[in-house]
Amino acid sequence: MxxxxxxxxxxxxxxxxxxxxxxxxxxxxxxxxxxxxxxxxxxxxxxxxxxxxxxxxxxxxxxxxxxxxxxxxxxxxxxxxxxxxxxxxxxxxxxxxxxxxxxxxxxxxxxxxxxxxxxTSAMPDLPGFRQHAVPAKPLGPFATAWQHFLSGEGPANVAVIGAGVAGAELSLAMAHALRRAERPFNLTLLERESALTGLNASGRRQLLESLGNAGIHLREHVEITKVAQDHITLANADTIPAEFVTGAAAARxxxxxxxxxxxxxxxxxxxxxxxxxxxxxxxxxxxxxxxxxxxxxxxxxxxxxxxxxxxxxxxxxxxxxxxxxxxxxxxYLKLVSLGGKSAIGSRFGLTSSGxxxxxxxxxxxxxxxxxxxTLPAMTPPPLPRDRTSDLAATLGPKPMCGGCGAKVGRAALAAQIGRPERPGRSDVELLPGDDAALLRTGGVRQVLTTDHLRAFVDDPVVMTRIAAIHALGDIWAMGAAPQAATANLILPRLAPPLQERTLREIMEAARDVMTQAGAEIVGGHTSVGAELTIGFSITGLCDSAPITLGGARPGDALILTKPIGTGVIMAAEMSGEAEGGWVATALTHMQQPQTGAARVLAGAHAMTDVTGFGLIGHLTGMCEASGTSAVIDPGQIPYLAGAETLAALGIRSTLFPENRRIAPWITESPRNDLLFDPQTAGGLLAAVSADRADALCAALIDAGYPAARIGHLEAGPPYVTLA
Structure with missing residues (x-):
């Protein structure tokens, strides 16, 4: 159903x-x-x-x-x-x-x-176990450690502590894998009491026989005193060679x-x-x-x-x-694998194998x-019987993406919120193409910006961090130091206790991000609406001339500080088509502040943050403001894990068609289409002197940013082409 x-x-x-x-x-x-x-x-x-x-x-x-x-x-x-x-x-x-x-x-x-x-099957009281062994549970870290060990070369010395059913099953599986890898091995199964007490007599006999046939050495009634890097020491002073040790005895x-x-x-x-x-x-x-x-x-x-x-x-x-x-x-039915595609089955005293x-x-x-x-398809609530003829077409076949994918396209925005008439006052400077305004008070230059996002992640803490970093992007891109912020929140309808919990989570996360960036939250506004929306209005101070879109020069190199692909990944997440690991990686990148990157790029000729208009859209804005053209190499651009796979499946964010119109001459392909993918809390895109580009990239990577040199600027009309 x-x-x-x-x-x-x-x-x-x-x-x-x-x-x-x-x-x-x-x-x-x-x-x-x-x-x-x-x-x-x-x-x-x-x-x-x-x-x-x-x-x-x-x-x-x-x-x-x-x-x-x-x-x-x-x-x-x-x-x-x-x-x-x-x-x-x-x-x-x-x-x-x-x-x-x-x-x-x-x-x-x-x-x-x-x-x-x-x-967990960790044995923290056993000397050396924490440093040199891998518990069999939790399963994820154990499986990763085993595959790394299995990929090695030469003889393999392995020890499994705990000769219950789980330890025996694990030993047989490891022995089978080592034989398939054609690695000679010495595998020892250790037990301080009697082995395989969880099976009936027939099952125990068959499993002991399988251990012997697999070449596994079973040692019962032994006391381990220490686990070292390449061996185990027993109470009787015997040593057992073992570079890979796991514990399957404990249930802690x-x-x-x-x-x-x-x-x-x-x-x-x-x-x-x-x-x-x-x-x-x-x-x-x-x-x-x-x-x-x-x-x-x-x-x-x-x-x-x-x-x-x-x-x-x-x-x-x-x-x-x-x-x-x-x-x-x-x-209950106990089914125990024997390494190869064979198993022992036991229940009600009866045992069979093969x-x-x-x-x-x-x-x-x-x-x-x-x-x-395979999860059942989600069925949306039906539309009202009485509706306009074009309502279904306007809604479209899938829900609207969150984040930047829920925003208005570049063309419509430019038509209605283009460069306004100058207000005739010297203390306000409207910079061509930049999202932030420059205010002058005495000798102080202050940057002002605002941004908000519809929630596309249900965890309010993660969503707040992303929204705050997204809003801070305009401040960092202009080379300013974040100063003060106000929060603008729309909460969904919640019972008062849940409303209080949600608001506390949001504000604690917001204060944390802003404080780390050097800003203070000085106020805000809340209201109740259909869905969670988080926004911030932020000011920043410029100690030196602001970095604008209009300062780029022909010959400059282009540096990008974060991978792209958040739009397609979050669109796929909403439809249940993205792997959880891809989503988690994308969220991690979206929560990475750009404070350190902005500091490294402080001498850039021009800079912008890559957000809703995609890489091509924001680079085009830089070219228009600077009077240059740009050439980028898609092969040098970093992409988020899973982004190209999802793009190849035809998944696109809501804002993609509008972004694609910015450069229709660029050939369509999954990788090229990602250049138009709307980003949320994306990286900084900087135009820098070509002779400094490699050193700046190295400094960014040392600071923890997956930065790359992705192209250069040339003299010519404000177009972006591919290398």
Whole structure:
């Protein structure tokens, strides 16, 4: 069945925060997209844009699955669910304030909270483990570290600490991968007690046989005293050579769970049959939870089956409905990979092994992942029956892009807000083509600008940072130092507590960005409207002559300080076609301030920030103001990850057609079309002396900016051509 889009005209009254992108929460997001709850604002907090599915990890380590086949794209999933995404690792929870703490951002308020952050197999008490070993969980970092090690050459010495089912399965997968890589290896599986106690006698016998056939050395009843760079030391003074060491024995909860005042069992959150902790507003699921009414081992099958119960109970807590109880099954099918495409299956005391078991496991895993790979199409609310004949055509086939893609095109803007008549006063200077005005008070030169953005990211903190950096761009581009700012906010309809939370997040983020830039927020204005819009009016001071668009000279080199492609990536994100990793990278670049870049480029002849008119549009403006032409090399321009792929699929931002008209003589192609892609909080484009360009690029790169020399200026009409 198609998913229904959330109603933006209905105010949110309750905040539900999901901490962690574990299997249960991933399924909650999918269900929420199919059946949203009016009045509830859903938020997901997770360290990264994806979550790895544990069931397919051994297959990936063995080489049967590509890395991306393991990942659940949480950004796409959250867009489908209409949920906010906050990319960061939660490290605390304040029960009294009803807040989740995430580093480098204001706390995230909640009315209801659910925790699904999994476990780690790190062994911090084992000397040397932190420095020289890689825990098998979290899965993402482990998979990355293993692929790096596997790509090496020569003999491989590997050790796996923990000979439970997980450790044995991992060892078999690693041995298979090393054989495929034709690397001789010595792989040791270590256990301080007896190995494979989680299987019945038949399953244990078959798995022990598989370990022997794979050439894996099993050492039981050993005590490890130290992990070194190239070996492990045992209590009896024996040493085991190992350049790659992983731990699969421990199941440790995050330390902060024991520090938030909730009842725990060995550090795991105790939950009752309704999956609530000792605080009824806080739920916990997956491996980080302890089922106090029915203790069970840590296994993904329980997390998956908790999802429908948690989904119903979160809704019940908001609506007053009756809650459900979760009753875990007593036994479940255990499918253990044997390295190659073979597996052991065990349940109810019966055991079978072979390729058929692997195909069964693969079918189960692929069926689970297919829930997230193919999401039902979102169905927009129907148009009114009585409407004008051209209403549907005006709306278009897709929603309007946010950010710069929601702005008016260059031609229409120039026609209505072109250079106005001079006001006849000497203290105001209107600079040709520049977005900021220059005010003179006594001997002081002050730059004034304003800008705002519709929210295209649901996290108000990230959106505020982007909007602030976007508005500061005109100040930096003129070589001015940011001085003071006022905030202009339109908040969506929210219940008063949610309104207060959102406003606090926005203002804390705004103050942080402005303070780092050297400016102070001195006031502002708020109103309530259909959607979140964030804007700033900013002044800056010029200690020397301002850098304008009109100072460029023939022979100057062109430097760009940020990659392009934000428009196409955010357009694809809105339609669910962008990978979460691409979106996260684009957001990171949009949140990078240009303070350091502006300082390096202080001697530029001309400079502008690349925003809504795209690279070609803003470069054309520089050429028009300076009386030059420009030649750029698309092969030298930095592009955001995923931008060219999405452009090749025909994805374009809303403002693209208007931008494309600026230079119709440029041949159409996915890469060339990105030159017209509207940018949000884009980089600085500077015209500098050619003999200084390479040194300036090097200085920018040293300062953390992915800058590039992309072309040069020539004498001639104000056109842009490609090299």
């Amino acid at each position: 198609p998913a229904m889009m959330n109603r933006p005209d209905l105010p949110a009254t309750r905040d539900i925060v999901l901490v962690g992108g574990g299997h249960t929460h991933a399924l909650i997001l999918r269900r929420w997209g199919m059946r949203p709850l009016a009045g509830a604002r859903l938020t997901l907090i997770n360290p990264g844009p994806t979550a790895a599915y544990s069931g397919m990890l051994p297959g990936h380590i063995a080489g049967h699955y590509a890395r991306d086949q393991l990942d659940i794209d949480l950004v796409k999933l959250a867009r489908f669910a209409g949920a906010r995404v906050i990319l960061g690792a939660a490290n605390g929870l304040d029960r009294d304030a009803r807040e989740v703490h995430v580093p480098s951002r204001p706390p995230v308020g909640f009315d209801l909270c659910s925790i699904d952050i999994g476990i 909860p995050a330390p902060w769970l024991s520090e938030c005042g909730l009842a725990t069992e060995a550090g795991f959150l105790r939950v009752n049959p309704t999956l609530q902790t000792s605080d009824q507003a806080i739920f916990a699921v997956g491996d980080c939870a302890h089922l106090s009414h029915a203790p069970r081992p840590k296994a993904g099958v329980y997390a998956v089956r908790q999802a429908p119960v948690l989904f119903d109970n979160l809704r019940a807590a908001c609506t007053g409905a009756r809650m459900r109880s979760y009753r875990p099954q007593g036994d 390729p058929l078991m692997w195909r069964w496991k693969d079918r189960i895993d692929q069926k689970f992942m297919d829930k997230f790979r």
